[in-house]
Amino acid sequence: MILKMLPKRMWLFWLLLVLGLGLIFYLVLGRGVDSTTTQQVLRREQALARAEASNIMTFFQMFGNSIAVFAQLASTEDRNANLVRNMDEFVDQWRDSGLIGGILLTDKEGVVQFNSNVLGTRDLGTSLSDRDYFIWAEEQSKEGEYFVGQPVVSRVGASKDKVVAVIVSPVYKNEIFTGVLAASVQVKPLTEQYFGLLRISDATRIYLINESGEILFNSFDEKTLGLNVFEPAPDRPFWGNHDLIDNFKSAISTSQEGRMRASYLNTISGNMEEHLVAYSPVLLGSQNWLLIMASPAKNVTNVTTPIYIRQTGILFLIYLTVLLFGLMVYRESKRQNKLSE
Incomplete structure (x- = not known):
């Protein structure tokens, strides 16, 4: 009944305005929520990578000190x-x-x-x-x-x-x-014991490479152990993204951690997929290893899509309420004009 009181052109204008604003907010909020969530996941992944790298370094430091003490025992020196x-x-x-x-x-x-x-x-x-x-x-x-x-x-x-x-x-x-x-x-039981619990999700993959790029640990595919990620080949992790490989090399040489969103070949599915990647150096005296954590970006999309759909729906209801309120005001104004005549 209220809609009949509004001229068709104005009704169409309001409808298109609401739909247009809804679409804009869906796109803008969707990207914003996705970007914010992605950064949150990357920061969390970076913190986990740093913690796991620290655990490995602490183990080797403790074990190395015990070997150094053992080497100085009288029984070792005298071989008695x-x-x-x-x-x-x-x-x-x-x-x-x-x-x-x-x-x-x-x-x-x-x-x-x-x-x-x-x-x-x-x-x-x-x-x-x-x-x-x-x-x-x-x-x-x-x-x-x-x-x-x-x-x-x-x-x-x-x-x-x-x-x-x-x-x-x-x-x-x-x-x-x-x-x-x-x-x-x-190496295998050591990495399995230390890397088994800390991860973003069940789909998170954890890699450990040495300073030459050789894979020491791969939580997802043991067949890649010993392969060199610095040598491009489609059967190796991170293939297809030279920037990511360059970042790994730089992290090893400078002992700097990092994180990024990167696409590379999934060696299991054979498809290029986006991943959220964080890495942290493992410093062992003369040895520099690199711990890498990678989670499929689609996991983030699956989490954020319901969020910004709900937000867009709420905004749509708000604008629909504003539209109906405007119609009521228009009707009341028109009624007052008739009474004044």
């Missing part, structure tokens, strides 16, 4: 009868964690002379003189230091043929270098 017992006790203390493979002691030539591991085997006589950690130890001038070696495939003990990070400390006798004490940390 207590050495094997101390090494076995060290392994027993860590056995339940599933993180270490064993601990060994070499001579000054890098040949394994003592070895204790979770399997109880000894595996003596293997040369480790070509490993980066032995070369580092030879060049040191004092005891009490430790070194985290490049992740390698183990040659001896319980971790044989598995990827390990070896933590070593030089051993001295009367200030003369006599070998290295080395303990292997298995």
Whole structure:
């Protein structure tokens, strides 16, 4: 009844105005809410990446210090009868964690002379003189230091043929270098234990790469372990986005964290997909690793769409209320004019 009182042109104008404003607010608010939520997710993801990187660094610092102390024990320096017992006790203390493979002691030539591991085997006589950690130890001038070696495939003990990070400390006798004490940390169980809980959603993927770009951990696809993300290929994570790869390289060289929205190939679906990516450096003395967290951007869209649809609906009701109020005012004004005549 009220609508009949309004001229058709004005009624059409109001309708188009409400619909137009509704569409504008849908687009503007939609982008605004999506952008705000995206930044919130990126900041949260960055905080999680930083926390996980800090956890890994704390573990290696604690473990490295324990190896440095072990290397300075009298039994280690003298290689006496207590050495094997101390090494076995060290392994027993860590056995339940599933993180270490064993601990060994070499001579000054890098040949394994003592070895204790979770399997109880000894595996003596293997040369480790070509490993980066032995070369580092030879060049040191004092005891009490430790070194985290490049992740390698183990040659001896319980971790044989598995990827390990070896933590070593030089051993001295009367200030003369006599070998290295080395303990292997298995990368796979370590990353699974530390990276298993902190994530944005179940779709969040966590990667750990070394300074060369080789994948040490991939929470989504173990087949990519050992592949180099810096070498472009469609079977590798982050393929198709050179800017993202450049950011990773810069983060490793400068020890700076970062976050961004980036599109790259999903190696499982074969499609280019947008992701929210945050990364944080893992500083291990001479080693610089990079922890990367990536969540599909569509998850954010799924969360924000209902929000700005509700907001647009509320605004539409407000403008509809204003329209009806205007019609009532128009009707009342017209009635007053008739009475005054």
